[in-house]
Amino acid sequence: MLEAQQYSQKFHIEELEQWLEHELHGYGDFAHFPxxxxxxxxxxxxxxxxxxxxxxxxxxxxxxxxxxxxxxxxxxxxxxxxxxxxxxxxxxxxxxxxxxxxxxxxxxxxxxxxxxxxxxxxxPLNERFIQGVLGHLLHLLELNQQPETKDLLGKIGQLCQAEYHLHKAWRRLYSDSPLEA
Structure with missing residues (x-):
């Protein structure tokens, strides 16, 4: 998440920055909830x-x-x-x-x-949130493709490999994504 936040700040992807800020620090009463x-x-x-x-x-x-x-x-x-x-x-x-x-x-x-x-x-929220966060992150990256998007996706994939459920969810979501091609 922190690497994605650095990426979003580096390339000024406002929607991604706001979403990551909420995910890392919580949502306020009037925030847009995924x-x-x-x-x-x-x-x-x-x-x-x-x-x-x-x-x-x-x-x-x-x-x-x-x-x-x-x-x-x-x-x-x-x-x-x-x-x-x-x-x-x-x-x-x-x-x-x-x-x-x-x-x-x-x-x-x-x-x-x-x-x-x-x-x-x-x-338990774990499965719901893992699927939701990875899917939302992938969606935002699809909308705001940068030259470094592939590198970031590779790093996210590597991080997900450490945990079976993360890896399984990431592979399924990423294989359905137009970014995989």
């Missing part, structure tokens, strides 16, 4: 019955939400850096926006208040 960073997720919440301290943990079903909010919450945009994503097997959580939580707090389960709600994704 498809592999958008995952379908579950909605979970903690509920309390007024006058009691006992909390209940429940899944929040889509039919509890209006269509607009369902569209906002159904997919989780993964903000963390690539390194964090690949080294984390834990659940990824993102709190609901306060305006959405406030509008549903008393309506999801009759007689209970939702005190916290979040989007949840709990599945």
């Amino acid at each position: 498809d592999y960073r958008i995952v379908e997720c579950k909605q979970l919440g903690i509920f309390v019955k007024p006058g009691q301290q006992l909390q209940h943990f429940e899944e929040i079903h889509d039919d509890c939400l209006n269509e607009r909010d369902r569209c906002v919450l159904r997919y989780l945009h993964i903000h963390q850096s690539l390194h964090e994503c690949l080294s984390n097997d834990e659940e990824i959580q993102q709190a609901w926006p306060m305006r959405i939580l406030a509008s549903y707090a008393n309506d999801i389960i009759p007689g209970y208040n939702c005190v916290r709600a979040w989007q949840s994704y709990h599945a």
Whole structure:
């Protein structure tokens, strides 16, 4: 990734530079997220019955939400850096926006208040991200071919050989690419 970043800076490939910056340091709220960073997720919440301290943990079903909010919450945009994503097997959580939580707090389960709600994704990201990152990198290099593109692709291929899954993914993606010819 760092070599690709140096390449993009050397040849001023802005789209590649921005994407690599996001992958290395994480995505902000208003960044453009590649498809592999958008995952379908579950909605979970903690509920309390007024006058009691006992909390209940429940899944929040889509039919509890209006269509607009369902569209906002159904997919989780993964903000963390690539390194964090690949080294984390834990659940990824993102709190609901306060305006959405406030509008549903008393309506999801009759007689209970939702005190916290979040989007949840709990599945390994490694395969998804390996395929996504290599595919996106290859696509950006296809769009912005430079004389040194072949050398960079060769170096990426060499780096991928050290890991079986990377090598397998790279060979498949690269063999389908017009850059291989």
